[in-house]
Amino acid sequence: MAPAADRLHPRHIGWLLLALIMVVAPHVERVPWWITLLAATLLVWRLYITRRGLHLPRKWLLFLIALGGIGGIYISYGRILGRDAGVALLIIMLALKLLEMATLRDAMVLIFICYFLVITDFLYSQSIPTALYLLGAVWIITATMVGFQFRGVQPGYRYQLRTAGIMLLQSMPLMLVLFVLFPRVQGPIWSLPQDAYAGISGLSDEMAPGSVSKLILSDAIAFRVSFDSQIPPANRLYWRGPVLWDFDGYTWTAPRLPYMARREYQALGDPLEYTVTVEPHSRRWLFALDLPSRVPPRSTLSNDFQLFYQTAVNNRVRYDMSSHLSYRDNAEPGRRELRRALALPANTNPRASALASQMRKTAADERAYIGAVLGMFRNQNFYYTTTPPLLREDPVDEFLFSTRAGFCEHYASSFAVLMRAAGIPARIVTGYQGGELNTVGNYLTVRQADAHAWAEVWLKDDGWVRVDPTAAVSPERVEAGVAAAVPQAEELPLLLRGEYPWLRRVRMTWDSAANSWNQAVLGYSQDRQRELMRRVGIDDATWRSLATVMLVATGATTLVLALLMLRKLRAARPDPVTAAYSRFCERLARRGVARHPSEGPDAFRKRAAAARPELAPSIGSISELYIRLRYGEAARAADALQLKREVAGFSP
Amino acid sequence: MRGFALRSHLDRWLFRLRGAEAGSIVLVQRRIFILPSRHGMIYVAALLLMLTGSVNYNLSLGFVLTFLLTALGVNSILHTFRNLAGLRISPGRVQRVYAGEHAHFTLAIDNPGALERFSIGATRDGKDAIFTDVPARQATTVSVAVPAPRRGILRAGRLTLFTRYPLGLCYAWAYVEPDVSCLVYPRPEAPHVPLPLPAPHAGHGVVHGPGQEDFSGLRSYHPGDSPRHIAWKAAARGQALLTKQFSGRADTELWLDWQATPAALGVEGRLSRLARWVIDAHAAGLSFGLRLPGVVLPPAPGNAQHDRCLEALALFQTGENPHGAGGR
Numbered sequence: 001m002a003p004a005a006d007r008l009h010p011r012h013i014g015w016l017l018l019a020l021i022m023v024v025a026p027h028v029e030r031v032p033w034w035i036t037l038l039a040a041t042l043l044v045w046r047l048y049i050t051r052r053g054l055h056l057p058r059k060w061l062l063f064l065i066a067l068g069g070i071g072g073i074y075i076s077y078g079r080i081l082g083r084d085a086g087v088a089l090l091i092i093m094l095a096l097k098l099l100e101m102a103t104l105r106d107a108m109v110l111i112f113i114c115y116f117l118v119i120t121d122f123l124y125s126q127s128i129p130t131a132l133y134l135l136g137a138v139w140i141i142t143a144t145m146v147g148f149q150f151r152g153v154q155p156g157y158r159y160q161l162r163t164a165g166i167m168l169l170q171s172m173p174l175m176l177v178l179f180v181l182f183p184r185v186q187g188p189i190w191s192l193p194q195d196a197y198a199g200i201s202g203l204s205d206e207m208a209p210g211s212v213s214k215l216i217l218s219d220a221i222a223f224r225v226s227f228d229s230q231i232p233p234a235n236r237l238y239w240r241g242p243v244l245w246d247f248d249g250y251t252w253t254a255p256r257l258p259y260m261a262r263r264e265y266q267a268l269g270d271p272l273e274y275t276v277t278v279e280p281h282s283r284r285w286l287f288a289l290d291l292p293s294r295v296p297p298r299s300t301l302s303n304d305f306q307l308f309y310q311t312a313v314n315n316r317v318r319y320d321m322s323s324h325l326s327y328r329d330n331a332e333p334g335r336r337e338l339r340r341a342l343a344l345p346a347n348t349n350p351r352a353s354a355l356a357s358q359m360r361k362t363a364a365d366e367r368a369y370i371g372a373v374l375g376m377f378r379n380q381n382f383y384y385t386t387t388p389p390l391l392r393e394d395p396v397d398e399f400l401f402s403t404r405a406g407f408c409e410h411y412a413s414s415f416a417v418l419m420r421a422a423g424i425p426a427r428i429v430t431g432y433q434g435g436e437l438n439t440v441g442n443y444l445t446v447r448q449a450d451a452h453a454w455a456e457v458w459l460k461d462d463g464w465v466r467v468d469p470t471a472a473v474s475p476e477r478v479e480a481g482v483a484a485a486v487p488q489a490e491e492l493p494l495l496l497r498g499e500y501p502w503l504r505r506v507r508m509t510w511d512s513a514a515n516s517w518n519q520a521v522l523g524y525s526q527d528r529q530r531e532l533m534r535r536v537g538i539d540d541a542t543w544r545s546l547a548t549v550m551l552v553a554t555g556a557t558t559l560v561l562a563l564l565m566l567r568k569l570r571a572a573r574p575d576p577v578t579a580a581y582s583r584f585c586e587r588l589a590r591r592g593v594a595r596h597p598s599e600g601p602d603a604f605r606k607r608a609a610a611a612r613p614e615l616a617p618s619i620g621s622i623s624e625l626y627i628r629l630r631y632g633e634a635a636r637a638a639d640a641l642q643l644k645r646e647v648a649g650f651s652p
Numbered sequence: 653m654r655g656f657a658l659r660s661h662l663d664r665w666l667f668r669l670r671g672a673e674a675g676s677i678v679l680v681q682r683r684i685f686i687l688p689s690r691h692g693m694i695y696v697a698a699l700l701l702m703l704t705g706s707v708n709y710n711l712s713l714g715f716v717l718t719f720l721l722t723a724l725g726v727n728s729i730l731h732t733f734r735n736l737a738g739l740r741i742s743p744g745r746v747q748r749v750y751a752g753e754h755a756h757f758t759l760a761i762d763n764p765g766a767l768e769r770f771s772i773g774a775t776r777d778g779k780d781a782i783f784t785d786v787p788a789r790q791a792t793t794v795s796v797a798v799p800a801p802r803r804g805i806l807r808a809g810r811l812t813l814f815t816r817y818p819l820g821l822c823y824a825w826a827y828v829e830p831d832v833s834c835l836v837y838p839r840p841e842a843p844h845v846p847l848p849l850p851a852p853h854a855g856h857g858v859v860h861g862p863g864q865e866d867f868s869g870l871r872s873y874h875p876g877d878s879p880r881h882i883a884w885k886a887a888a889r890g891q892a893l894l895t896k897q898f899s900g901r902a903d904t905e906l907w908l909d910w911q912a913t914p915a916a917l918g919v920e921g922r923l924s925r926l927a928r929w930v931i932d933a934h935a936a937g938l939s940f941g942l943r944l945p946g947v948v949l950p951p952a953p954g955n956a957q958h959d960r961c962l963e964a965l966a967l968f969q970t971g972e973n974p975h976g977a978g979g980r
Contacts, residue, residue, distance in 0.1 A: 138720070
C-alpha cells in the first residue's frame with residue numbers, strides 16, 4: 001500500500017477527469033463513435049469506483065480491453081499507427097490508465113499524457129479558438145497537478161486555479177523568448193504517416209461537371225494576398241491554378257508532367273507586386289495572377305504559367321510575387337502542344353461538334369467565332385447556378401442542348417470543346433477568381449468558394465488569350481463574386497452572403513485577426529527567423545549563434561522573474577504608521593530612552609517625557625497621533641501624514 | 653571504506669554541513685538545494701517528445717505549447733525554491749523516551765514572509781516524512797520521529813526539510829542540524845518483576861509531618877503489606893486486593909540497589925530491571941532511593957525523583973553530561 005500522502009483522493013480524480021475530458025473533447029468528432037463510447041464508459045466506470053470506494057478492476061481485464069481496443073482500431077483504420085489511428089490509440093490508453101491508476105505517481109503520468117494529447121489536437125487545427133480552448137485545457141491540467149501537491153489543508157479550487165494561472169502567466173515571457181529564438185529546423189525529420197495531411201480541401205488536377213461547384217460550399221480560406229499598391233478591380237483578379245489540357249469527353253485532366261520550356265512574352269505595363277500566403281492544400285500549386293514575372297524560392301514556373309512548389313503545400317507558404325496583368329504571349333507553341341490543345345475524343349458530344357462546325361462556317365474569322373459562342377451563352381436561355389442538374393454521358397451536349405443551367409466548369413468545358421471542335425487550340429484553367437477585400441487588414445481573402453474555371457484559346461497573333469465564358473452568362477460573377485451572381489435562395493455559405501453588413505464587418509475583423517495570427521505565429525519558420533535575426537543585426541544566423549542568443553535571453557528572463565518573485569519573501573514591510581512610530585522610538589533609544597518591548601505607547605510617552613522634558617511637547621504629540629491612529633475609532637488619513645511629518649522633524 | 657570517507661567529505665563540502673547549530677536556523681538561499689524530481693525527469697522526457705513531434709509536423713502551436721511547458725518547468729524551480737526559502741527553523745521541546753521507542757523532535761517553522769507555504773516535509777531518514785503548511789506570518793510545528801534504539805543521549809542529527817510544491821517537478825531541500833538532543837532511558841524490563849522488599853529499619857530518613865496519614869491512592873497488593881492498609885471495601889465488591897497508599901509513610905520507602913539485581917542479566921539487563929523498579933515504585937507512590945556503582949540518590953517520593961533516577965540509569969557509564977540532553 002502506498003503511503004497516505006501518495007494515495008489518490010476522489011478530489012484528485014475529479015480534476016483529472018475534467019482535464020481528460022477537455023483534451024479528448026476536440027477529438028470526438030474525428031474518431032469513430034465506438035472509441036468515444038469506450039472512453040466515456042471507462043471514465044464513468046472510474047467515477048463509479050471512486051464514488052463507491054471500490055477496488056480497481058483486475059489487470060487481465062484491462063489487458064483484454066486494451067487488446068480489444070487495438071483490434072478495433074485496426075478494423076476502423078486499417079492500421080494501428082499513423083496520425084489518426086495513433087490519436088485513437090492514445091485516447092484508449094489514456095482511458096485505460098485511469099482504471100489502473102492507484103497512486104499520485106500514476107496520476108502524474110496521466111497528466112503528462114494529457115499535455116501530449118493537447119499537441120495532437122493541434123495536428124488538426126491551429127486556429128485562434130482552438131489555441132484559446134487548449135490554453136484553457138493546459139490551465140486545468142496544470143491546476144490538477146498543483147492539487148496533487150497539497151498535503152495538508154486543501155485551499156480550495158480557486159486557489160488551485162489561481163496558482164496554476166499565475167505560473168502559466170509567469171511562463172509567458174520565457175515561452176516567447178524560446179518561440180522566437182529556438183533554432184528552427186525545416187521538418188519533417190522523418191517521413192510522416194500517409195494520413196498526416198488528410199482532409200484538406202482545394203482544387204484538384206482534374207475537373208468534371210460538379211467538381212468546382214462542390215468547392216463553392218466551403219468558406220475555407222484558400223489564400224490571402226496583400227498588395228503593395230492599389231488592388232486591381234475584381235474582374236482582373238484571375239488567380240491561376242492547375243491548367244487542364246486533356247479531355248476524355250467527361251473529365252478534364254492536367255498533364256502528368258507540365259511543360260517546362262521557357263516562354264517568351266512582352267510585358268505591357270508595370271508589374272504588380274503582392275504577397276501571397278497560401279493555406280495548406282496538400283498539392284503543389286502556388287497561386288499567382290496571370291503572368292508571374294518572378295519565381296518564388298523553392299518553386300518553378302511551367303510554360304503554361306503554373307507555379308509549382310518543390311513539395312506538396314502542407315504548411316502555410318508565404319511568398320512575394322510580381323505579375324503582369326497585361327502582356328503579349330509571343331512564343332509559338334510546339335506542334336505536340338498544339339495537337340494536345342486540339343484533341344477531342346472521338347464519338348463524344350457529337351451534337352456539340354456539329355454545332356461548332358456549323359457556327360464556324362458562318363463566322364468570318366476565329367475572333368468572330370469566339371464572339372458568336374459567347375453571344376450564344378449570353379443571349380440564349382443559359383442560366384448560372386451553383387446547383388446544376390446532374391450530367392451523365394456527353395455532358396457538353398446535355399448542357400448545351402437540354403439543361404442549360406450550369407456553373408463555371410460547365411461553361412468553361414463547353415466553351416473549350418466548341419473551340420477545339422472548330423480547330424482553335426483551347427485549354428481549361430482552374431483557379432480562383434476575385435476575392436474579398438478585408439478593410440480591417442487591407443488585404444484580399446480568397447476562399448474555396450471563389451474557385452473558378454475558365455478557358456484559354458490560342459490565337460495566331462496574340463498567343464494564349466483568356467476567355468471567361470462565365471462572364472458572358474453572368475458578368476456579376478466576375479465583378480462582384482458568387483454571392484451577387486446566384487439567386488439568394490441558393491445554398492451558399494452564410495459568410496458569403498451579403499445580407500448582413502454588420503456580419504460582414506465582424507467576419508472581416510475576425511479574419512484579419514486570423515491572418516495576423518497565421519503570419520506571426522503559425523507562419524513563423526526558419527526563413528522568418530533568419531529574416532528577424534537579420535533585422536536585429538545578426539546576419540547569417542547559424543543554430544549556434546541562435547542557441548547562444550537564446551540561452552542568454554532565457555537566463556535574463558529567468559533572472560528577472562526570480563528577482564520579482566523572491567522579492568515577496570522578505571518580511572512584509574510594516575504599514576507606514578507603525579514604521580513612523582518605530583523610527584520615533586529608534587531615535588529616542590539612541591538618546592538613551594529605549595522603549596521596553598512590553599511598554600505601551602502611553603506609558604512610554606510618560607516615561608520619555610519625564611526623561612527628556614525639553615522634548616515633551618513633540619513626544620506627546622507624536623504619541624497621541626500614534627495612539628489615535630492605532631486604537632482610535634475615527635482615524636483620518638491626514639493624521640497619518642501628520643505623524644509622518646512630525647516624526648521626520650523629530651530630532652532629539 | 654575510503655570511498656565512504658571521501659563521499660562524506662564531499663557531502664560536507666557540497667552541502668556545507670557544519671555540525672549542530674544552536675538557536676534558530678534561517679533557510680537562506682545557499683542552504684537550499686534543488687534538483688528535478690523523478691516526475692521532473694519524466695516531464696523533461698515528455699517535453700523532448702513534444703518538441704520532436706512539433707519539428708516533424710512543423711506544428712507552430714506545438715512549439716508554443718512545448719515552450720510554454722518548458723517555461724513552466726523553469727518557473728516551477730523558482731516556485732519550489734521559494735516555497736522553502738526564508739523559513740526560520742527553531743528546535744522545540746523533546747519528550748524523553750525509553751530505548752526502543754521513537755524520540756519526537758519538534759521543529760517550529762516560522763514563516764516571516766507574506767506568502768503561504770504549502771507541503772513542507774520534514775524527515776530524518778528520508779522515509780517517513782511529516783508534511784505541514786505554514787501560513788503567511790505564522791509558525792507551525794512538525795515533529796520528526798527519530799528511532800531511539802539505545803539508552804543515553806540521542807542527538808537530533810541532520811534533519812531534512814524538503815518540498816515539491818507546487819508542481820512536483822522539482823525537489824528542494826535543506827539540511828538542518830539543530831543543537832538538541834533527547835535523553836533516552838533504558839528500556840524497562842517487562843512488568844511483573846516484584847519490587848525488592850523495603851529496608852528492614854523502617855523510619856530511616858522518614859519525613860514525619862502532618863501529611864503522614866494523607867491518603868494518596870491505591871496500588872495492587874504485594875505480599876507483606878499491612879492488613880490495615882488493604883482496601884477492604886473494594887475487595888468486598890469483588891475486586892482484586894488493593895493496598896491504600898499514604899504519602900510520606902515510613903514503611904513505603906525502599907532502596908533500588910544495583911547489587912540486588914542478578915549479575916547474570918548483564919549491565920543493560922540490570923539497568924532494565926532497575927528502570928522497571930523505578931517506574932513501579934513511582935507508580936506505587938513509594939519513596940525510593942537508587943544505589944548504583946558510583947551514584948547514590950537518597951530516597952524521596954515524586955516525579956522529580958523518578959526522572960532523576962531514570963536519568964542516572966540512562967547515563968550510567970556513558971560518560972555523557974546530563975545537561976546536554978533536552979529537558980523533560
